[in-house]
Amino acid sequence: MSIGIYGVGFVGKEVAELAVERGRSVACVDVDPSVVERIEAEEYLAVGDHERVSATTDGAAVAAEADTCLVTVPTPVDRAERVDLGPLRAASETIAEGLRSRDAPEPCLVVVESTIPPGTARREIAEVFDTYGLELGTDYYLAAVPERVDPGNEAWPLERIPRVVGALSEPGLERATAFYDNLLDAEVHPVDSxxxxxxxxxxxxxxxxxxxxxxxxxxxxxxxxxxxxxxxxxxxxxxxxxxxxxxxxxxxxxxxxxxxxxxxxxxxxxxxxxxxxxxxxxxxxxxxxxxxxxxxxxxxxxxxxxxxxxxxxxxxxxxxxxxxxxxxxxxxxxxxxxxxxxxxxxxxxxxxxxxxxxxxxxxxxxxxxxxxxxxxxxxxxxxxxxxxxxxxxxxxxxxxxxxxxxxxxxxxxxxxxx
Structure with missing residues (x-):
């Protein structure tokens, strides 16, 4: 299984390291070329098998090949204390562009780990995918699994923290739940929406x-x-x-x-x-x-x-x-x-x-x-x-x-x- 990780900051970095530890191949996507360079130079990720890691700024190419795309971009607030979804929309458009040229028997699982207001996946991301002519259940599944990373907390590493999973469809919920069941050593809690x-x-x-x-x-x-x-x-x-x-x-x-x-x-x-x-x-x-x-x-x-x-x-x-x-x-x-x-x-x-x-x-x-x-x-x-x-x-x-x-x-x- 290949995983594309969009945004390799504090959250994306830990997810990438855990995925490689679990034997997955990971393609790291970041808009910052210096982050990509550090990953390629084996200076950024603390992993034992760097052969399972690649890095690029070309997120569409990654989405065209990946089984799962994890979105871990920041969602900051602006000076008016309203959420800035610009990075999330940009990542969604990049993934959509790649999914449009994807040729695979199964839909790609797209998971948003970024913290977002309720309704964002349905209202923002699914609508972006729709404008690219993508169909839910045929081209992609869309789920929200909010990150629970606590940097520096050795008592609660990422793999031991339970996670909540919600999706736009029942097959997507099953797929996302199975993905995190395999990735983590913790309970995974699917929810109704x-x-x-x-x-x-x-x-x-x-x-x-x-x-x-x-x-x-x-x-x-x-x-x-x-x-x-x-x-x-x-x-x-x-x-x-x-x-x-x-x-x-x-x-x-x-x-x-x-x-x-x-x-x-x-x-x-x-x-x-x-x-x-x-x-x-x-x-x-x-x-x-x-x-x-x-x-x-x-x-x-x-x-x-x-x-x-x-x-x-x-x-x-x-x-x-x-x-x-x-x-x-x-x-x-x-x-x-x-x-x-x-x-x-x-x-x-x-x-x-x-x-x-x-x-x-x-x-x-x-x-x-x-x-x-x-x-x-x-x-x-x-x-x-x-x-x-x-x-x-x-x-x-x-x-x-x-x-x-x-x-x-x-x-x-x-x-x-x-």
Whole structure:
């Protein structure tokens, strides 16, 4: 079985590696020639058998030969926070062009793993295929199987994560379910419609966004009441049912949680429904980087350091610990918030060393601000900070021991802690 993978970013890369590990032949399609070159040079994919891998920018040629086409292109939101389906439409047109010249006894299985609003497969992709004269069930099957990749999570590699499958037809559902049954070591859950599958991914991440927003709002609220929010959440979590614990922090980053709720908010708005809860949750979480910046300036002021005379070192640029990915990272909001106060900002991230402005966490700055709790930060020495003139540590991730920081003579402020 040959598989064409359209878009070899964070998701497509992991899918390609797993498919090769399972003995499949994979043709990687990407619009970026440098990605294609790195794949061909055997520098991009972590696979043992590179003979099973090819790469090209000619997606139509791949679709003309492949048994299965997996679409893993990005679906970002624009400045108006509406989904940009441009990459998805482009991939669909490329695949359609290839399918039109395909000569095979069985229809090609086309699967969208990209996160998309409900109705997109039926309304956008199937209509593109229709304009190319393709027939569902004769030329192609179309399914939605939202990705569930968690980069850096060794406990849940791709092959162990259950998947939801929806399709436009019963034969397509059977074909897609069989494909993932063979690819994964996890349960595959077929659902009654392609729209259910599409929206399931958004529901998953909107749930997390809402609960993180609740934890963040509790943290800000209890800070004004001089109550330790993290301890309160830990106390609530002793209840063995009806409660799920989420931690407050400097903000939410990545391509999923900050983005996916907007796909449902916008689609529902077009249908005349306003998502109040999802919108409020996005607002709360989006404000947390600014809150951390305000905390930092307030702490510096209490230490008699004027913002315009201060330098702050941000620890962590990545959105997730020990992952070289800064998409939608809270770091950017914290940096901009401090810049609004004319604070000079330096950056140190051992995982994104090329993006760091300094090569060590030990710098003669006024404040150290934890944005990402990389494992490397766990062993940092507050006494060395003090020796360099640091007066304040602002902890956005509960990364430091408060007593150790204060024992070194430093002011310690943390999100959700008193």
């Amino acid at each position: 392609v729209e259910i599958a599409e929206v399931s991914k958004i529901v998953e991440n909107a749930f997390r966004d809402i609960n993180i927003a609740f934890a963040n709002e509790i943290a800000v609220s209890l800070d004004s009441l001089d109550v330790d929010a993290r301890s309160a959440i830990e106390a609530a979590a002793t209840k063995p049912f009806g409660f799920m614990s989420f931690d407050p922090g400097a903000g939410v980053g990545g391509h999923c949680i900050p983005v996916d709720p907007h796909l449902l908010i916008g689609e529902a708005e077009d249908a005349g429904f306003t998502h109040e809860l999802l919108t409020v949750a996005r607002t709360i979480n989006s404000r947390m980087p600014e809150y951390v910046a305000d905390m930092t300036v307030d702490a510096l002021t209490r230490e008699r350091v004027l913002p315009q005379d201060a330098t702050a070192l941000l620890l962590g640029r990545a959105f997730k610990p020990d992952l070289a990915d800064d998409r939608n990272s809270p770091y950017f909001g914290v940096r901009e918030g401090l810049a609004d106060y004319d604070v000079t900002v330096e950056t140190y991230d051992p995982i994104l060393a090329a993006e760091s402005s300094v090569d060590s966490p030990y710098q003669p700055v006024d404040a150290v601000v934890v944005v990402t709790d990389h494992e490397a930060f766990a062993d940092l020495d507050p006494e060395r900070f003090a020796e360099l003139g640091v007066s304040t540590v602002v902890d956005g991730r509960d990364a430091f021991d408060a007593e150790a920081v204060e024992a070194a003579g430093l002011r310690y402020e943390a999100v959700g802690e008193v």
